Structures are given as structure tokens and as C-alpha cells.
Amino acid sequence: MSKIPSEEFMIGETTIVVHSHLVTMxxxxxxxxxxxxxxxxxxxLxxxxxxxxxxxxxxxLQ
Incomplete structure (x- = not known):
């Protein structure tokens, strides 16, 4: 089984991890x-x- 690629993003103090083949496109x-x-x-979507x-x-709004 192949591993799904992922990429990590920071927005402010929040870490977002995207697990998707989209990150390789x-x-x-x-x-x-x-x-x-x-x-x-x-x-x-x-x-x-x-x-x-x-x-x-x-x-x-904040």
C-alpha cells in the first residue's frame, strides 16, 4: 500500500496538514x-x- 503524500501549512498558530495527492500537483x-x-x-469538495x-x-469579523 502506498503512502498518501502530505504537506504541512501554518496559518497563525494553527498547523494544517493536508494528506492528498493534490500536494504533488x-x-x-x-x-x-x-x-x-x-x-x-x-x-x-x-x-x-x-x-x-x-x-x-x-x-x-474578529
């Missing part, structure tokens, strides 16, 4: 993947986008 490949998946109506947007909105 170029920016253009990721852009195309997101565009395609959103057009297909990927429900998980839509929920992630909604959650991320809610976090940014909440952060801007």
Missing part, C-alpha cells in the same frame, strides 16, 4: 482538478469550500 494541475470536480458537483469560506468570514 503543480498549481495548474490543482486548478484544473478543482475546476473539474466543482463542475461535477463533488459534494465533499463543496462542503470543504463552504467550511473554508466560513472560517475566513469568521476570521475577518
Amino acid at each position: 503543480t498549481a495548474e494541475e490543482r486548478k484544473l482538478w478543482f475546476k473539474t470536480e466543482l463542475e461535477k458537483g463533488n459534494k465533499i 463543496l462542503e470543504i469550500v463552504e467550511a473554508a469560506n466560513a472560517c475566513f468570514v469568521e476570521a475577518t
Whole structure:
């Protein structure tokens, strides 16, 4: 079984670890993947986008 690649990001004091093959893609490949998946109506991706947007909105109101 192959290990899923991961990448760690810091936003303020929060560490975010992304476990996904997306971290090995170029920016253009990721852009195309997101565009395609959103057009297909990927429900998980839509929920992630909604959650991320809610976090940014909440952060801007503080």
C-alpha cells in the first residue's frame, strides 16, 4: 500500500496538514482538478469550500 503524500501549512498558530495527492500537483494541475470536480458537483469538495469560506468570514469579523 502506498503512502498518501502530505504537506504541512501554518496559518497563525494553527498547523494544517493536508494528506492528498493534490500536494504533488503543480498549481495548474490543482486548478484544473478543482475546476473539474466543482463542475461535477463533488459534494465533499463543496462542503470543504463552504467550511473554508466560513472560517475566513469568521476570521475577518474578529
